Structures are given as C-alpha cells and as structure tokens.
Amino acid sequence: xxxxxxxxxxxxxxxxxxxxxxxxxxxxxxxxxxxxxxxxxxxxxxxxxxxxxxxxxxxxxxxxxxxxxxxxxxxxxxxxxxxxxxxxxxxxxxxxxxxxxxxxxxxxxxxxxxxxxxxxxxxxxxxxxxxxxxxxxxxxxxxxxxxxxxxxxxxxxxxxxxxxxxxxxxxxxxxxxxxxxxxxxxxxxxxxxxxxxxxxxxxxxxxxxxxxxxxxxxxxxxxxxxxxxxxxxxxxxxxxxxxxxxxxxxxxxxxxxxxxxxxxxxxxxxxxxxxxxxxxxxxxxxxxxxxxxxxxxxxxxxxxxxxxxxxxxxxxxxxxxxxxxxxxxxxxxxxxxxxxxxxxxxxxxxxxxxxxxxxxxxxxxxxxxxxxxx
Numbered sequence: 001x002x003x004x005x006x007x008x009x010x011x012x013x014x015x016x017x018x019x020x021x022x023x024x025x026x027x028x029x030x031x032x033x034x035x036x037x038x039x040x041x042x043x044x045x046x047x048x049x050x051x052x053x054x055x056x057x058x059x060x061x062x063x064x065x066x067x068x069x070x071x072x073x074x075x076x077x078x079x080x081x082x083x084x085x086x087x088x089x090x091x092x093x094x095x096x097x098x099x100x101x102x103x104x105x106x107x108x109x110x111x112x113x114x115x116x117x118x119x120x121x122x123x124x125x126x127x128x129x130x131x132x133x134x135x136x137x138x139x140x141x142x143x144x145x146x147x148x149x150x151x152x153x154x155x156x157x158x159x160x161x162x163x164x165x166x167x168x169x170x171x172x173x174x175x176x177x178x179x180x181x182x183x184x185x186x187x188x189x190x191x192x193x194x195x196x197x198x199x200x201x202x203x204x205x206x207x208x209x210x211x212x213x214x215x216x217x218x219x220x221x222x223x224x225x226x227x228x229x230x231x232x233x234x235x236x237x238x239x240x241x242x243x244x245x246x247x248x249x250x251x252x253x254x255x256x257x258x259x260x261x262x263x264x265x266x267x268x269x270x271x272x273x274x275x276x277x278x279x280x281x282x283x284x285x286x287x288x289x290x291x292x293x294x295x296x297x298x299x300x301x302x303x304x305x306x307x308x309x310x311x312x313x314x315x316x317x318x319x320x321x322x323x324x325x326x327x328x329x330x331x332x333x334x335x336x337x338x339x340x341x342x343x344x345x346x347x348x349x350x351x352x353x354x355x356x357x358x359x360x361x362x363x364x365x366x367x368x369x370x371x372x373x374x
Contacts, residue, residue, distance in 0.1 A: 003093060007101050010079070015071030015105070022063045023056075030055045043135060054128045058254075061116035065282045066313065068109045069290050072102060073309050076294035077302035085295075095353060099291050103284070110283035117276040118258045125255035152212075152241035159212070159241070161200075171200040174214055176239060193221035195237060202241070212239045270334040271327035278320050278338055285342060286313070288349025316345055 034051045037043050043051065076098070079085045085098075149160050162173030176195040197217025204210045214237040221230050253261075253272045261269045289312065296304040319341050326332035 003088060004101055007075075007079075007098065008105060011071050011075040011102060011105055014075040015067050015109070018070045018074070019063055019067035022067060023059060026059050026063065027052060027056065030059070047131070047135075050131070051128065054124045054131075057116045057120040057124045061113055061121050061279055064109055064113045064116070065279055065286060068106060068283055069286045069309070069313055072287065072290035073294050073306055074302065076291065077296050077305070080294060080296045081298050081300075081302040083298050095291070099288065099353060102287050102291055106283050106287040110280040113283055114277075114280040117279045121276075122255060122257050125252070126257070129252075129255050157239060157241065171202075173198060174200040174212075174217075176212070176214070178239065191221055193219055195219045195239070197237065210241050212241050213237070214239070267330040267334065268328045270337075271324050274327060274334075274337040275320075275324050278342070281342055282316070282320075282345075285345045285349060286316075288346060288353060292349070292352035292355070316341070 031048075031052055034043070034048055034055075038045050038048050076085070079088075085093075089095075146161050146164050149158055151158050156179055158177045158179070160175040161171045162175075164171055174195075174197045176197075178191075178193045178195065180192045195214060195217060197214035199216065200212055200214040202210055202212055214234075216235060217233075217237060219232045219234060219237065221232075222228070253268050256264065256269065256272070258273070258276060261273050290309065293305050293309045293312075296302060320338055323332060323338045323341060327334065327337065
C-alpha cells in the first residue's frame with residue numbers, strides 16, 4: 001500500500017503541474033486573441049473573461065491526455081534515474097504492477113476528459129454561440145465603443161460617440177450619419193442626414209428592434225432638389241438601429257450535444273462522435289505507451305526518452321486529426337472510424353511492456369547465474 005500511494009501520488013502531482021502549465025500557456029494565447037477582438041469592438045470588454053471561460057472546457061479536454069502522458073514520463077523517469085525503480089523491482093514490484101497502479105489514475109483522467117469532451121465542451125460551445133448571436137443582434141449599447149465609427153445593425157447609419165458612462169450606460173456627444181435608404185423602384189424613403197446630440201441611450205423593444213434615443217441636439221439634412229441645408233433642433237430624436245432580432249445561425253458541429261450527434265445524419269456528425277471519444281480513449285492507451293517509455297538508464301537522466309515520446313504522441317494525434325478530416329469528407333466509413341489507430345497504438349504499448357518484462361526476466365536470470373557461479 002505504501003508503494004501504491006507513493007507511485008500514484010508522484011504521478012498525480014507531476015500530471016497536475018504539467019496540466020497547470022499547459023492550461024496557463026493556451027489560456028494566455030486565447031486571452032490575447034479575445035482581447036484583440038474586444039479592442040476592435042467585436043465583443044464588449046466586460047465579457048472577455050466569459051469567453052475565456054467558455055474556451056476552457058475544450059482546452060482542458062485536449063490537455064488532460066497530454067498532461068497524463070508527460071506526467072507518467074517525468075515521474076517514472078525520475079524514479080528510474082534515481083534508481084528507485086530498480087530497488088522496487090528487486091523487492092518484487094513488477095512492470096505490470098506499475099501499469100495497474102497507473103491505470104487507476106488513467107481511468108480517473110479518462111472520466112474527467114470524457115466529461116469535458118462529451119458534455120461540458122459542447123455545452124460551452126452552444127452557450128458561446130448564444131452569446132455571439134445576442135451580441136450580433138445587439139449592435140447597440142453593449143458593442144458601442146467610444147472614439148470609434150461603427151455601423152448600426154440594420155446598416156442604415158454610422159454612429160460615433162465621444163464617451164460612454166460605464167455606470168449609467170449613457171452616451172455622451174453622439175454623432176450619427178444617417179445613410180439614404182431607397183425602395184426597389186429607387187425612390188427615397190430616408191434621406192441622408194447628420195445628427196449631433198449631447199446625450200443618448202439605446203432601448204430595445206419586446207420584438208427585438210432597437211432605437212437610439214438622442215437628446216438635445218441638431219439634425220442637418222440637405223434638400224434633394226437644391227443644395228440648401230435644413231437645420232432642425234430637437235429635445236428628443238429617435239433612430240432605429242436594429243430592425244429585429246438576428247435569426248439563429250446554424251450551429252457548428254462542436255456545439256451539438258453528444259446525444260444529438262447520434263440522431264443526426266451526415267459524416268461530420270459521425271466524425272465528431274469519434275473525435276470526442278478519442279481523447280478519453282487516448283488516456284488509457286497512452287498509459288500503456290508511457291510506462292515502458294519512462295524506463296531510462298540512470299546515466300542518461302530522466303529526460304532521455306522525452307523527445308521520442310513526444311514525437312510518438314504527436315504522430316498519434318496527427319493521424320487522428322487526418323482520420324477526422326477523412327470521416328468528415330466521407331472518405332473513411334463511419335464503421336471504421338478511428339478504431340484502427342487506437343488498436344495499433346494499444347498494441348504498440350503492450351508490445352513495449354512485454355519487451356520490458358522479458359528483459360527484466362533475463363536480467364534476473366543473469367544475476368542468479370552470477371550468484372550461482374560465486
């Protein structure tokens with residue numbers, strides 16, 4: 001039990017450290033990308049952290065198998081490099097016992113990975129689509145950025161605001177250029193005009209249409225028949241900036257729940273099923289590969305096989321990615337899916353374990369022969 005707790009705890013600590021580092025790197029990358037969209041007015045600044053949180057389940061589902069793989073390599077690599085595993089083997093701890101202990105952590109990791117890839121990831125993607133649709137429909141207050149010209153949702157006007165009060169959400173010093181709107185017979189419905197107001201706000205009706213209400217300003221409009229301008233002062237002026245709510249866009253496959261994928265027709269949906277299942281399955285398969293690859297000579301150091309192991313990991317997932325593309329295009333049948341790659345990787349891991357086990361027996365036999373000769 002002491003050996004069991006020691007090995008399991010050492011791998012778990014290393015895996016958590018690797019997972020934390022990987023998540024920090026990739027979340028930082030997403031943060032920079034989302035922050036760039038916010039600076040361009042694509043999303044409101046106060047929703048940056050929400051979008052980062054929605055990206056986290058997908059990232060966690062991808063990073064957990066890699067963190068487990070690296071955790072096993074680094075933890076057992078250190079134990080081999082410091083000759084601790086040699087002592088454990090001398091005490092009767094076999095390679096298969098180490099694998100069985102590691103599989104416990106692998107099963108836990110696989111369940112967590114499945115939770116992210118099969119449930120939380122699609123749910124977060126669906127919610128992200130809902131938020132983006134709401135932002136697309138709401139081209140009013142939430143997306144108006146001070147100091148920038150922005151076209152309204154119905155594309156009938158261009159709005160520029162000098163400042164926006166974050167507490168009351170009141171707009172200050174608003175400039176609006178209303179664009180001409182014509183019927184199919186080329187007759188004008190709305191003439192072009194310029195509007196300036198000292199204050200303004202955006203309201204939304206129950207039907208989804210939005211209006212920009214301006215207060216205390218002037219409207220400048222040129223007469224179509226001559227070059228004269230008419231100037232009208234107003235205390236309150238209404239401009240419709242969104243006609244109706246944006247229709248719900250077609251979801252990507254990533255936002256479809258796993259249960260719904262089984263009822264949907266189309267190769268892209270079947271490919272998504274195989275792809276989501278690939279990550280928890282990989283946790284178990286990579287355990288059989290990582291344990292024998294962690295065997296290093298104390299003189300080589302614990303990082304001796306890290307590069308070859310990473311190349312093997314990348315090859316495995318690059319092949320899975322290629323198969324995903326083949327499944328989406330219909331080139332690879334759904335009945336085959338990604339199972340051949342999983343089978344080959346699993347057989348590779350088992351063969352590596354058998355090789356290590358055979359070499360261990362030969363080493364013990366050699367030691368016994370030397371003792372008998374003495």
